[in-house]
Amino acid sequence: MATLMYKKTFISKILTNMSTMITTTTNSTSHLTRFSSTRPFSASSAAVVSPELDVGLWLKDYQDYRKSLYGGTITHKALFVDAVGTLLVPAQPMAQIYRQIGEKYGVKYTEDEILRRYRWAYEQPWGRSRLRYVDDGRPFWQYIVSSSTGCADAQYFEELYNYYVTDKAWQLCDPNAEKVFQALRNAGVKVAVVSNFDTRLRPLLKALNCEHWFDALAVSAEVAAEKPNPTIFLKACELLEVKPEDAVHVGDDRRNDIWGARDAGCDAWLWGSDVHSFTEVAQRIGVHV
DSSP, X not given: OHHHHHHHHHHHHHHHTHXXXXXXXXXXXXXXXXXXXXXXXXXXXXXXXXXXXXHHHHHHHHHHHHHXXXXXXXXXXXXXXXXXXXXXXXXXXXHHHHHHHHGGGTOOOOHHHHHHHHHHHHHSOOOSSSOSOOTTOHHHHHHHHHHHHSOOOHHHHHHHHHHTTSGGGEEESOTTHHHHHHHHHHTTOEEEEEEXXXXXXXXXXXXXXXXXXXXXXXXXXXXXXXXXXXXXXXXXXXXXXXXXXXXXXXXXXIIIIIIHHHHTTOEEEEBTTTBSSHHHHXXXXXXXX
């Protein structure tokens, strides 16, 4: 067991640095190509190719190693997916919606000003509780809305709050998501959402007609732990009845998703960098879609 954990840790470190290696190699290749353009092809210029080949070999070795743990077909027994920014995104810019709904309540700020104030408010320490999203998250979101727009009208807040639990407020990041998740589950890979969200997430996924795509939901407001706290990832493992080392998490936030998942003992891929679609996720796991 200790040997397997050592291998996993070593391989994880190698993969974490792959993007840097590839970038460095690309830059070095460009420089040496210009340098050698007036010289015949030599062993020194040929050696530039080897780091890229090494990266490919490391990735293949890693996938083969992972597959060997599960009978030679798949690399992981479970997939965790972040919600906002990975599974789904707002259909329209947040500041635009805040302004449009807020106009009849006297909101005067421009969208740029609303966005600036929103970012400032969101980055401030939330001192009213240990978690931002407690139950339905209303106290936190009331603070965010009033700070962003300068409007504390209760009716405005309720209209805005309820808007974000409707299907018209959100869209899927990947239109092939349903087909991919079904293929993964047919191949025996369990799928769960792991998200920092309030209790609106379940009705939201139902409104989007995608709650049945998943075997489980680990929602921070229900688990009482927010990413990057490993507790929420361990809860997802418990719900799916898998060990942390059997799961890979995909999310768009390096701190919350990648560092948090790895602290829990799970594998992790950064959405938009390591993987760019759920089809690519499935392929890396070893499932053809």
